[in-house]
Amino acid sequence: MKKLKNWDNKTWLSSKSYISQFNRFLKKKINLDKNSKILDIGCGRANIISALQKKYKFRNKPIGIDIVANKDVKKNIVFKKIGALKYLKKKEKYDLILIKQTIHFFSKSNLNHLLNLAKKSLNNKGKILIFSLKTNNNKIPCFEKMRKNLEKSLKRDEVLFKIIKKNLKEISYTNFNFKVNISKQKYLRMIKERYISCLLNMSNKEIKFGISEIKSKYKDQIKFTDTLKCISYRK
Ligand SMILES: C[S@@+](CC[C@H](N)C(=O)[O-])C[C@H]1O[C@@H](n2cnc3c(N)ncnc32)[C@H](O)[C@@H]1O
Structure with missing residues (x-):
């Protein structure tokens, strides 16, 4: 698969209100304090852990890992360009391992591998929080071919x-x-x-076609609810 680079590039997923609502949600899931150690797997531009660092001023800066190093990745965290499976072999321990909208990049066997390593990398009472698009009745605005790809990917999810x-x-x-x-x-x-990701492997022609479909299908302002399923595991 081609690499995903624009997921959080000035989209609602990197907006202040998204990040603050997301981090308020996280607060309900885990008690963080300045001693908490955090790993964000597939962190993208690291907006989430960067906002957490601003709020909690952790003694150990949160670590964000990704196979893509975007040039505008946040600076107040420790970013490492590395695949999750390789990184987790370092056997460091964390209080929170966040895996947000990233599991679909893994094969079934690598996902098991990832979870086994993640479990071993948790401190006592540490948590793994996995977020992924909800699979039924997903509201992401799509053109026909995009919807088909998305549905296929959600089935796999x-x-x-x-x-x-x-x-x-x-x-x-x-x-x-x-x-x-x-x-x-x-x-x-x-x-x-x-x-x-459901757009990554489309041809330019398909994207162009899709754009004209969205142009005619949607009003000037598009409103919908972006829903993520959160799976929470505690050691
Ligand atoms: C959909 S983005 C989500 C980014 C961020 N977690 C968020 O929710 O805004 C998925 C990210 O996972 C990264 N990724 C894919 N496979 C990975 C792997 N094996 N190890 C680390 N990161 C990976 C991609 O490069 C991409 O930045």
Whole structure:
């Protein structure tokens, strides 16, 4: 698969209100203080852990890892360009391992591998929080071919959820909802920049075609709820 670079490049996923609502949600899931150690797997531009660092001023800066090093990755965290499986072999311990919208990049066997390593990398009472798009009735605005790809990927996610349940056993589920209100023009730019993985392997022609479909299908302002399933595991 091609690399994902524009996911959080000035989109609602990097907006102040998204990050603050997301981190308020995190606060309900885990008690953090300045001694907490955090690892964000597939951190992108590291907006989430950067905001946490500003708030909690952790003694150990949160670590964000990703296979893509974006040039505008946040500076107040420790970023490492490395794959998760390789990094987790270092056997450092964390209080929170965050895996947000990243599991779909893993094969089934590598996901098991990732979870086994993540479990071993938790401090006592540490938590793994996995976030992934909700799979039924997903509201992400799509053109036809994009919807087809997304549905296929969400079907695969359901298989991954079963693997997670089998591996982690004692888990709890909640949803994180964010109300998106975005201009059609901005959303078209996001599609053009292939912000989501279901667009990565499309041809330029398919993207162009899709853009004209979105242009005619949606009003000037696009509103929908972006819902993530949160899977929580505690050691
Ligand atoms: C959809 S983005 C999510 C970014 C961020 N977690 C967020 O929610 O805003 C998924 C990220 O996972 C990264 N990724 C994919 N495979 C990875 C791996 N094996 N190890 C670390 N990061 C990976 C991608 O490069 C991408 O930045």
